[in-house]
Amino acid sequence: MKDDHLDALFPKKTAFLNADLIILSHRDLRDFAETLERNDLMTLHVQSREDGLWQATFELESESGDESFHKIMDGLLNCIEGLPINLR
Numbered sequence: 001m002k003d004d005h006l007d008a009l010f011p012k013k014t015a016f017l018n019a020d021l022i023i024l025s026h027r028d029l030r031d032f033a034e035t036l037e038r039n040d041l042m043t044l045h046v047q048s049r050e051d052g053l054w055q056a057t058f059e060l061e062s063e064s065g066d067e068s069f070h071k072i073m074d075g076l077l078n079c080i081e082g083l084p085i086n087l088r
Contacts, residue, residue, distance in 0.1 A: 016069045020044065021058040021076050029056040032087060039079040 021041070023029060033043045033056050041058040049055050060075040062068055080088065 016064075016066045018059065018062075018064045018068075019072050019076065021060075021080075023056045023058075025054050025056075026052070027054065029054040032056065033058070035083065035087060036079060039082050040075070041079050 023032070025032075028048075029046050033046045036058055037043055040060065042061050044057040044059055046054070046056040058076075060072055060079070062072050062075065
C-alpha cells in the first residue's frame with residue numbers, strides 16, 4: 001500500500017534554510033547576547049528556563065538556501081571565535 005500523503009509531509013528533496021545557534025548556560029546570558037550582537041548575530045531570544053538554565057538563541061542575518069550553507073556556518077563560527085577568550 002502506497003502512502004501518497006507521506007510524500008506531501010516528507011518531500012524527497014530537502015533544502016537548507018538557515019541555522020540557529022542555541023547556547024545553554026548556568027550563567028545569565030544577557031550580556032553574552034549583547035556581545036554576540038556586536039559581532040553581527042541577531043538575538044532571537046534570551047530567557048531563564050524552568051530548570052534553572054539560561055537559553056539564548058541567535059541567528060546570522062543572511063540569505064537562506066542551500067547555496068548559503070557554508071557562508072552561514074562560517075559566519076556563526078567566526079562570531080564565536082571572535083569572542084574574548086573568557087566568553088568562548
